[in-house]
Amino acid sequence: MEPVMVDAHLDLAYGARALGRDLTLPLDRLREVDPHPDTPLVTLESLKEAGVAVAFATLFVDPREGGLEAWQEEVRAQLHLYEDWEARGLVRLLREARELEAHLRRFPQDRVPGLVLLLEGAHALASPEDLLPLRERGLRLLSLTWATGNAYAGGNAEEGPLTEAGKGLLREMEGLGMALDLSHLAEEAAFQALEAFSGPVCATHANARALVPSPRHLSDRLLEALGERGGVLGLVPFNAFLDPGWRRGDPRLPLEAFFRHRAHAEALLGPEGVALGTDWDGGFGLEGVPQGLDRHRDLRALGDAGFLGGNWLRWLRAWF
DSSP: OOOOEEEEEEOHHHHHHTSOOOTTSOHHHHHHHOOSSSOOOOOHHHHHHHTEEEEEEEEEOOTTSSOHHHHHHHHHHHHHHHHHHHHTTSOEEOOSHHHHHHHHHHHHHHOOOEEEEEEEOGGGOSSGGGHHHHHHTTEEEEESOBSBOOSSBOBSSSOOOBOHHHHHHHHHHHHHTOEEEOTTBOHHHHHHHHHHOOSOEEBSSOOBTTTSOSTTSBOHHHHHHHHHTTOOEEEOOOHHHHOTTOOTTSOOOOTHHHHHHHHHHHHHHOGGGEEEOOOTTSSOOGGGSOTTOSSGGGGGGGOOHIIIIIHHHHHHHTTO
């Protein structure tokens, strides 16, 4: 039996709505009809083909565009899209532990992907109390920022601390049984969040800052702190996140560039603390990923059963 796969970061609803991609198509068909310069990397069919049992699927709204009312409307629209896919039998939304376990029992027979919902960036929340209706519809993870700073914390592109409102949001998350995603947080805010938040933590999609010097990635010190909390890091197979010298239009990197990040992260977190978080439906395409990785089924070349999915499943089961 092939190992269960888990991908901890996919902007599926964003790709469907903002980019207009029909993710119900086979991947090869989408590549034929998609007008964008970045060749698509994922559809629901390609996840099924690869045996991706669980994906952390985002509710993502770009904070650089629009305002609170528009962000909230788009979050609701993306959530409705996931619910529609579930009603059509294309995915299963995993809201509670019993649903996760029931899904994992059924998955070997029907290979329907299970989705755990992640709100990427809290800028769409007017107050911490806005979390409750989202939690009631299945939201289980939250990252406080996406790049830019907001009322809750500084981001990797606009650094700043965790605010008092951010501490209040973390308390609300604890009460609702939600997990914190450290991705995109400013380092100062990330350490403050680890101190203020007692719930489960992870980084769904980030690489090693020691190898790619950018605030977008996690320093060795932050990786060690994540490991001390039993968190898992989802590594991103994106060339710009693997080699600081790579630019769009350059040849695709060899797989060794990814393995360097995996080895570095595992030296700090242990093999049980590192896994996949591809971000493969957000901001780049086939041209931006290492050689040999043309679709999700090819990711099986990157690691063993723990790395491919077991580490995330163990983390989920500890708190979900």
